[in-house]
Amino acid sequence: MDRTQELTSNYTESQDTASWYTYQSYVESSARTYSRVIDKVIVSGKGSILTDADGKEYVDLLACAGTLALGHNNPEIKQELIKYLHTDEVMQGLDILTPAKYAFTKELLGLLPEKFRDEARIQFCGPSGADATEAAVKLFKTATKRRTVLAFHGGYHGMTAGALSLTGNLSAKDAVASLMPDVHYLPFPYDYRSPYLVQGDELIETSLHHIETVFSDPESGITKPAAVILEAIQGEGGCIPAPAKWLKGLRQLCDEYDIPLIFDEIQCGFARSGDLFAFQSADIMPDAILLSKALGGGMPMSVVVYREKYDHWKPGAHTGTFRGNQLAMIAGRKGMEIIRRDKLAEAAQKKGTWLKAELEKLKQKYTFIGDVRGRGLMLGIEIIHPNTARSPKHPDLGDGSLASAIKKQCFANGLILETGGRFGAVLRLLPALTISMDELERALELLDLSMSQLAQG
Ligand SMILES: Cc1ncc(COP(=O)(O)O)c(C=O)c1O
CATH class of the missing domain: 3.90.1150.10 (Aspartate Aminotransferase, domain 1)
Structure with a gap:
């Protein structure tokens, strides 16, 4: 009997869940x-x-x-999936147009703030949130012809090499020899552990002043960024909402210095924060938003939605086999309809x-x-x-x-x-x-x- 057979017979046939768990610890990676x-x-x-x-x-x-904004096994989403599986419509479609995709994009655009929607372009990415992060970085580097990206202490944008480079948490980075270069970090306005020794409005002012210094000082050591990326409410970083006044100030600075602003709404988006998108608390417009998790109604899917003026990509500049997951489009469209319909x-x-x-x-x-x-x-x-x-x-x-x-x-x-x-x-x-x-x-x-x-x- 080889090792796998031995493990399988020892553990999986047992009804004892402790044994099943031991089985998992044998067969899966220690990154669990x-x-x-x-x-x-x-x-x-x-x-x-x-x-x-x-x-x-x-x-x-x-x-x-x-991810499961509508809970486990939402009956309406399940029903849509079952209905779809009874047709001969395709399961995967690369980036080809299908009825499922048409309906999905219409629903998604319908949820976006009007001003943003009118000039929005959608890039379908691979299935995970990190894929959206990677795509956005490429997009803005291409559009601006710049190489630097600014991220924030405590930010989380995924675990692939580029996304990890933009992520604050050091424990996952320590062991990885070289990540994406030209990423710089700014302190986040984390009131409870203020990076500037001041809190409230003073923290907001100090932080914005720091950012403006980075943007304007010809000796800041940081070349003009291709983009600034952030979560309006940091999730993995410890559930830290950015104050609306600070978000407004950041938007103004990015406008003034012509630097695109990317909101990662992968966790805080889709109604979770009490607004449809968390950046809306500050009544501002992003240059791009990253969406995943709730986007696919429980199925894997991610997109970058961005302003048309940054669409400098040539055909094939960003591809990926699993961009056309139709089941995610079916589930996601229904999920968005429910989010809207049920307020x-x-x-x-x-x-x-x-x-x-x-x-x-x-x-x-x-x-x-x-x-x-x-x-x-x-x-x-x-x-x-x-x-x-x-x-x-x-x-x-x-x-x-x-x-x-x-x-x-x-x-x-x-x-x-x-x-x-x-x-x-x-x-x-x-x-x-x-x-x-x-x-x-x-x-x-x-x-x-x-x-x-x-x-x-
Ligand atoms: C804000 C944010 N961005 C990106 C990601 C990465 O998403 P994924 O794990 O699907 O790659 C996450 C995942 O938790 C996230 O919370």
Whole structure:
């Protein structure tokens, strides 16, 4: 019996889920992440409830890293997919026009802010968010004939080489010898851990002044950028919303210095923040937006939508085999229709406002909660070492070990959430936009219970 046969017979035929999990650890790479905490076999999902092979239920506040905006197995999306599978329409179409693609692009354009829509071009990319990042960088380097890209501390744009180059988190970069050159980083206006020792309006002014200095100083060391890329609400970086006033200021500076501005809406987009797109909180127009996750209604798909004036690409300048995933177009179109029809941005805002207020109450109860922040259904709880003397120069130390312990305790109690941010100390809540108030209340009870168990322990 060879190794694979041995593993298969030992583990997969067993009904014991611990054995299945051991099997996974043998056959999959050690880069596994979520499955290190979610160490059960998940057999079904409905809305915001997942069930494991032992029949245990979990309230899911992760929604596949924010991908399943309409929850697991949304019945309307499923129905559309089943209907499509009964036709002889194609499954894949490269970049050829099909009825599914026509309907998808119409729905997508319909969701965009009018001013942007009127001059928008869509580039279909490979299936992942990182593919959209890669495409956008190429697009703007081509259009501007410049080589530098500016990104932000704490930003996350994916794990492929170019996208990783634009990502703040060092742990994934440390081991990789050479990434894309000519990327420079600016501090993000992270009020709780202010990079400039000042907060609020002063932080906004100082940050914008810093950026203007980089743009204008002939000795800044940074050549004129092809683009600036950012998330209006940083997700993996720790759920950090950029203040609207700062976003407006950044837009003005980019206009003044003729530098394209790319909003990565892969996580914060599609109604999650309470606006259809998170940059809309500042009432500004992007030069490009990156979309993935919710875009495909649960199926893999990504696009860059950008202003026509930057379309300097020659035919074939950016290709990719899986740009024509028709099932993603079918599911995605239906998903967008539901987001619009059911006013899910408003729903996210209402539910998020309620949830945030409840989390603030937990903050009063537990000294290890340093900050509660976010917008809509994209909320973060920063876990700290309590009783550290806090000052702008010495913010509380993030307690990544406690955050991780809370996450594990939550899972044991039947609640799935994620950590992220500096020191891994931010508990991140990214539920489906369709999560019910009952489910949110249940999630809150489980979170409180898990925190209280650890506070006692
Ligand atoms: C803001 C943002 N950009 C890009 C990506 C990369 O997307 P993918 O993992 O599909 O490559 C992510 C993924 O979490 C993200 O949150």
